[in-house]
Amino acid sequence: MIDPAKTTRNENRTLQFEINSRPVSLPVPPAKRLLDVLRDDLGLTGTKRSCEIGRCGACMVLVDGKPVNSCLAMAYQCEGKSITTIEGLAGEKELDPVQQCFLEEGGYQCGYCTSGMIVSVKALLDGNPSPSDDDIQEALAGNLCRCTGYGSIWRSVRSAAERRRTTT
Structure with a gap:
């Protein structure tokens, strides 16, 4: 796991996790939120940016099967975890x-x-x-x-x- 205390603010660390059943390895600064990684780095815009303080739920994702406000989760907290976004719920031919x-x-x-x-x-x-x-x-x-x-x-x-x- 990335230790933010041992990393400078702008120093990227390679983060490895699973997004929608696919492995991802991505350089991420320690101060970057999961929401920003999903939308800005991975183009998964189904996860919405709204209140940005964890009150509205528009940014909800599943982290190891549990609902998490991605605006409140730091990306480094997801090291080694499985993340499912709205894009990952549907199968190839049918909706969830x-x-x-x-x-x-x-x-x-x-x-x-x-x-x-x-x-x-x-x-x-x-x-x-x-x-x-x-x-x-x-x-x-x-x-x-x-x-x-x-x-x-x-x-x-x-x-x-x-x-x-x-x-x-």
């Missing part, structure tokens, strides 16, 4: 069931928060295939939507949970 249900149920409006919502829901359903309303509320507590009023998002989550239960 969560993505498909968001489309079918209208779980988006402007779409800005959608990638973060979907990533959070994916983590929820991976750990709990039959979430209660309280579980859904807790899983989405770190994601804000300023457009939908959440009704269509909740329908999307319930539909995705049902679909996953009936297809596995």
Whole structure:
């Protein structure tokens, strides 16, 4: 792991991790956030830059299967880890069931928060295939939507949970 205390501010270190099931080796300064590496260095712009203080969830990614605000994670903290962005959820020929249900149920409006919502829901359903309303509320507590009023998002989550239960 990169030790930022032993590195000057501008000195790059080679960071190795997995992004969307692909190995990545990248020179990264120790003060660079994961969000900036994903968007600026790797071109993965589905992870949105929004509040930049960890309140909105638009930048949510999975790090070793757990939801993480990429605006709060330093890139060096991801050394050796597996990161999944919204781009990594879909298969080659079909969307992840969560993505498909968001489309079918209208779980988006402007779409800005959608990638973060979907990533959070994916983590929820991976750990709990039959979430209660309280579980859904807790899983989405770190994601804000300023457009939908959440009704269509909740329908999307319930539909995705049902679909996953009936297809596995």
